[in-house]
Each structure stands twice: as C-alpha cells, then as structure tokens.
Amino acid sequence: MSSNRSQDELGKLNGRVAIITGSSSGMGRAIALALAEEGASIVCADLQPEASPKGYEIYKHIPTHELISLSGGRAVFQKCDLGKTEEIVRLVQLAVETYGKLDILVNNAGLWVPLRPFVEETDEIWRSMLNINTRGPATAMREAIKQFLRQPVTDSGSRGRIVNISSSAGITAIAGETAYAASKAALSMLTRNAALDHAKDSINVNAVCPGVVRTALSSTNFNDDSIITEMRKSTPWPRLGEPRDIARMVLFLCSDDAQWMTGQNIAIDGGFTVGIPL
Numbered sequence: 598m599s600s601n602r603s604q605d606e607l608g609k610l611n612g613r614v615a616i617i618t619g620s621s622s623g624m625g626r627a628i629a630l631a632l633a634e635e636g637a638s639i640v641c642a643d644l645q646p647e648a649s650p651k652g653y654e655i656y657k658h659i660p661t662h663e664l665i666s667l668s669g670g671r672a673v674f675q676k677c678d679l680g681k682t683e684e685i686v687r688l689v690q691l692a693v694e695t696y697g698k699l700d701i702l703v704n705n706a707g708l709w710v711p712l713r714p715f716v717e718e719t720d721e722i723w724r725s726m727l728n729i730n731t732r733g734p735a736t737a738m739r740e741a742i743k744q745f746l747r748q749p750v751t752d753s754g755s756r757g758r759i760v761n762i763s764s765s766a767g768i769t770a771i772a773g774e775t776a777y778a779a780s781k782a783a784l785s786m787l788t789r790n791a792a793l794d795h796a797k798d799s800i801n802v803n804a805v806c807p808g809v810v811r812t813a814l815s816s817t818n819f820n821d822d823s824i825i826t827e828m829r830k831s832t833p834w835p836r837l838g839e840p841r842d843i844a845r846m847v848l849f850l851c852s853d854d855a856q857w858m859t860g861q862n863i864a865i866d867g868g869f870t871v872g873i874p875l
C-alpha cells in the first residue's frame with residue numbers, strides 16, 4: 598500500500614467504516630488495502646491475522662491491519678470464523694464499538710477444494726462449502742443490515758453497502774467444482790434477493806464474480822503448469838487475474854459513484870464467462 602495522498606486531500610471513502618472478511622490474504626488483503634488508501638477505517642476479519650504462506654502477496658510477513666497502520670491508515674484485526682454465528686455478531690459489534698458505525702461489509706472469505714468429479718465429493722465438502730461460502734456471508738449480511746438500519750441515509754445517498762465476493766464458477770459450470778459452484782451461485786442469488794428486499798432502505802448489495810486470480814486459495818492450480826495452460830486457454834484476456842483487479846471493482850462498488858447500483862453480479866474475469874475462446 599502506498600499512501601501518497603496529501604494530508605488535506607480526501608479519499609473517496611474518507612470517514613467510512615468497512616469490515617472485510619478473509620482480509621489476511623489474497624483478494625481480501627488487496628481490498629482492505631485499497632479501501633484504506635481511500636480513507637476508510639478497516640476492521641480486518643479472518644481466522645488469523647497472518648497471511649497464508651501459500652500466497653503471493655508482497656510484505657507477506659506483515660499482517661494486513663499492521664500494513665495499513667504503517668501506511669498512515671486506520672485498521673484493527675478481529676478474529677472471526679465465518680462458520681460461527683457468535684463470532685460474526687461480535688465482529689459487527691466490534692466495528693461499531695471501535696469506529697462508532699458501519700458503512701461497508703465486504704463478504705470476501707471463502708473456501709475452495711482442489712478439482713474433483715462430482716461423484717467424489719463428500720457430505721463434509723458440501724457442509725463446509727455451504728457453511729463458509731453461503732450461510733456465513735448471509736449471517737454477516739443480516740448483522741450488517743441490522744446495523745445499517747439503525748443509521749441514517751448519509752450524504753452519499755446510501756445507508757450502507759455490501760459487496761459479496763462470489764465467483765465466475767457461480768455463472769459458468771467448470772468441471773470438478775460442483776459444490777463450490779453451487780455455494781457461489783447461491784451467494785450470487787442471495788445478493789439479488791437481499792438487494793431487492795433492502796433497496797427501499799437505501800442499502801446497496803452487489804457481488805463481484807472473479808475469474809482465475811493468483812492467490813493462496815488457487816495456489817494448487819498456479820503450481821501446476823498443465824492447469825495454468827488450461828486456465829490461460831479459458832481466459833480470453835492475455836493474462837490471468839491478480840487480487841488488485843478485484844479490489845478496484847470492490848472500491849468502485851463501495852464508492853458514491855455506484856450509488857444507484859444494486860443487486861448486480863459483476864464478472865471480473867478477463868472474459869472467462871463471455872464464451873469459448875479460439
């Protein structure tokens with residue numbers, strides 16, 4: 598994170614308070630850094646503050662909240678397992694106790710398992726996928742919305758914003774990813790339904806659907822040359838994704854520029870979901 602903004606210059610998210618789940622690694626880390634750079638105070642939430650050793654981020658030895666503080670931003674870390682409702686409730690309480698309110702929830706934490714045919718999936722895989730990728734984010738959304746409803750509509754025209762990190766796998770079927778795809782398709786539909794219910798409350802709910810992005814989660818794919826070749830074939834753009842590609846869209850969805858956008862699932866995927874490339 599570079600903080601080259603002058604002291605008087607306001608960022609796009611100055612004064613906003615954001616929770617980012619899964620903030621220690623990969624996209625969550627890039628999103629936390631991008632929102633902090635625009636002036637948001639960040640509650641970094643994850644199982645542990647340290648980045649995954651399998652990831653590709655620079656300054657990996659420095660936890661996200663410390664990196665933000667070192668760059669002049671405001672951030673705290675709160676341990677939160679998306680599988681545990683009481684920890685999600687506590688997370689939202691902590692944000693409000695620390696910074697006085699909540700403006701943004703980015704539901705980014707997620708699980709994936711290496712590719713396998715549907716018949717080899719187990720109940721345990723289904724339980725963990727649906728629990729962490731769908732039920733946990735739904736609980737976090739409800740807790741955030743309860744808090745948003747206690748707050749007035751701000752000058753930005755919104756009472757609060759939610760961005761869910763879904764997946765292009767929730768749009769296009771990808772061989773070997775059935776449980777993951779179903780959990781993400783559910784998250785994408787959850788985005789649309791919650792947006793519909795709470796548009797009248799001036800609460801924006803959108804989702805970003807990443808394609809192939811180089812992170813700890815996808816490192817088994819990125820460490821296998823034959824899978825890299827396949828991923829390149831199915832991604833029309835000449836390169837695969839990096840966490841900052843996703844962070845830029847999340848930042849836009851959290852900004853006032855996206856005030857009249859809700860219920861959308863936006864693929865950021867180098868064209869992965871567009872069609873079959875030559």
Ligand SMILES: NC(=O)c1ccc[n+]([C@@H]2O[C@H](COP(=O)([O-])OP(=O)(O)OC[C@H]3O[C@@H](n4cnc5c(N)ncnc54)[C@H](O)[C@@H]3O)[C@@H](O)[C@H]2O)c1
Nearest residue numbers: 619621622623624678679705706707764807810812813814
């Ligand atoms: N990497 C990809 O190619 C890709 C593509 C599409 C969607 N996604 C989605 O993007 C999101 C971020 O993944 P990433 O690729 O940055 O992975 P990552 O492994 O780099 O980061 C995921 C983070 O989530 C945390 N986490 C895992 N389980 C958790 C739990 N139960 N509670 C709280 N935190 C938990 C991990 O500790 C980790 O810090 C996920 O929802 C993932 O499904 C990733």
